[in-house]
Amino acid sequence: MSNEKRINEILRRLPAVDQVLKWPEIRDILEKHPRKLVLSAIRESLDARRKSILEMLDAPESGIDAKSILSDILNRLERLSRFTLVPVVNATGIIVHTNLGRSLLAEEALARLQIISSSYSNLEYDLSKGQRGSRYVHAEDILCELTGAEAALVVNNNAGAVLLVLNTLARGKEVIVSRGQLVEIGGAFRIPDVMERSGARLRDVGCTNRTHLRDYEEAINENTALLMKVHNSNYMIVGFTKEVPLPDLVDLAHRHNLLAVEDLGSGSFIDLSQYGLRKEPTAQEAIKSGVDVVTFSGDKLLGGPQAGIILGKKDLIARFKKNPLTRALRIDKLTLAALEATLRLYRDPDTALDRIPTLKMITAPMEELTVRAERLKNLLREVASGEFDFEVENNFSQVGGGALPGQNIPTRVVAITSKKYNASRIEKTLRSFDPPIIGRIEHDTYLLDVRTMNDKDFETVKRAFLRLVS
Ligand SMILES: *Cc1c(COP(=O)(O)O)cnc(C)c1O
Numbered sequence: 001m002s003n004e005k006r007i008n009e010i011l012r013r014l015p016a017v018d019q020v021l022k023w024p025e026i027r028d029i030l031e032k033h034p035r036k037l038v039l040s041a042i043r044e045s046l047d048a049r050r051k052s053i054l055e056m057l058d059a060p061e062s063g064i065d066a067k068s069i070l071s072d073i074l075n076r077l078e079r080l081s082r083f084t085l086v087p088v089v090n091a092t093g094i095i096v097h098t099n100l101g102r103s104l105l106a107e108e109a110l111a112r113l114q115i116i117s118s119s120y121s122n123l124e125y126d127l128s129k130g131q132r133g134s135r136y137v138h139a140e141d142i143l144c145e146l147t148g149a150e151a152a153l154v155v156n157n158n159a160g161a162v163l164l165v166l167n168t169l170a171r172g173k174e175v176i177v178s179r180g181q182l183v184e185i186g187g188a189f190r191i192p193d194v195m196e197r198s199g200a201r202l203r204d205v206g207c208t209n210r211t212h213l214r215d216y217e218e219a220i221n222e223n224t225a226l227l228m229k230v231h232n233s234n235y236m237i238v239g240f241t242k243e244v245p246l247p248d249l250v251d252l253a254h255r256h257n258l259l260a261v262e263d264l265g266s267g268s269f270i271d272l273s274q275y276g277l278r279k280e281p282t283a284q285e286a287i288k289s290g291v292d293v294v295t296f297s298g299d300k301l302l303g304g305p306q307a308g309i310i311l312g313k314k315d316l317i318a319r320f321k322k323n324p325l326t327r328a329l330r331i332d333k334l335t336l337a338a339l340e341a342t343l344r345l346y347r348d349p350d351t352a353l354d355r356i357p358t359l360k361m362i363t364a365p366m367e368e369l370t371v372r373a374e375r376l377k378n379l380l381r382e383v384a385s386g387e388f389d390f391e392v393e394n395n396f397s398q399v400g401g402g403a404l405p406g407q408n409i410p411t412r413v414v415a416i417t418s419k420k421y422n423a424s425r426i427e428k429t430l431r432s433f434d435p436p437i438i439g440r441i442e443h444d445t446y447l448l449d450v451r452t453m454n455d456k457d458f459e460t461v462k463r464a465f466l467r468l469v470s
Pocket of ligand 1: 160230263265266296297308
């Protein structure tokens, strides 16, 4: 038999989609999965078979029996019906991890999400007047109460907030910024690019490491709209440096009848220097300095949902609300629900520190981390001490999310080594577990930082190692 004939004969033995659909096992599957998905899995599977037969792989007839086709279809179906957005275990010790979803919500915020999303609400309805209202009122009062701001507006995220502020106040005009503050934030958000899109012209002054008040002053001209300070949240300039303090910048702007705007980036409400961290400016301090507008994220140090919070003078906030861009950047009701619940926790700082996961993780005391690291170590030794070595070690966590760069927070990690698996093999295996476990490697040792892990995560890691050794 010629090769071609042999291949054609094998291809003929391959079942058709219609035939496969009649298999009893497939009929069972159709009860549980959408028909369209099952069809895709069958087609993909048969196509792959056909292709490998045509390519005349070593044994073209292998794997065309019903049993192996069925198991291939099931595998493909499992892959097709998987969620793409899934929970992961963050064992990196980076608390506001930009790639792993930034902040976790407080239980109070989750409860509020449930209530507001499963019911109609007064999202845009004024209950006292019985007529159309504004969604922007819902977080405004509490933001003013907590920060001392005259007025507030919340949009989709902080990049949107910066865009809206500059578009409203400086379109076609100049914005003076220090060269040391022209930052790029992960995901290709560059302050200069956003400025350009807002229609404002960037006028950078000073040098990378030093900018003086006179640098701003000399750049002021009849086209200047505002002076802007950008918090260099994700990097540090060390050594011979100078930055103009916000109050001085505000004073200079106001002496020239200009506005002063600060992009605070992370935007904390609590001074974390009480917990041994470096001083980060709080939103309250920015307002106190007299700045006209300040913007920051809802899901960085604040520990709430993704949002862009704008605080400022009443007349300016009113202008932002009227800008058509606001509609394009508008905040969703779920975000508002979670944000209001998060903000309420800040009425008592101790409650905020206890209930908001981001703050709780940042301020977790060493004694607690030690106890938890020992527990994780013992759990893992129980199941995998034969092939792995687990030790508790000192290391450092990071706040992340563009807050407190270079700030190392002492922590305890479980360091994992093995004669059988190297660190990158351990990393890859844990990363492909369900749910995925994301740790980090340092000096060829795989590390799990307990600061960003909870008890459920411990159980997940234990199951992963149980699977690894079995
Ligand atoms: C993070 C950050 C932003 C962007 O905030 P998003 O909420 O991610 O849009 C803008 N400016 C600074 C200084 C930041 O740190």
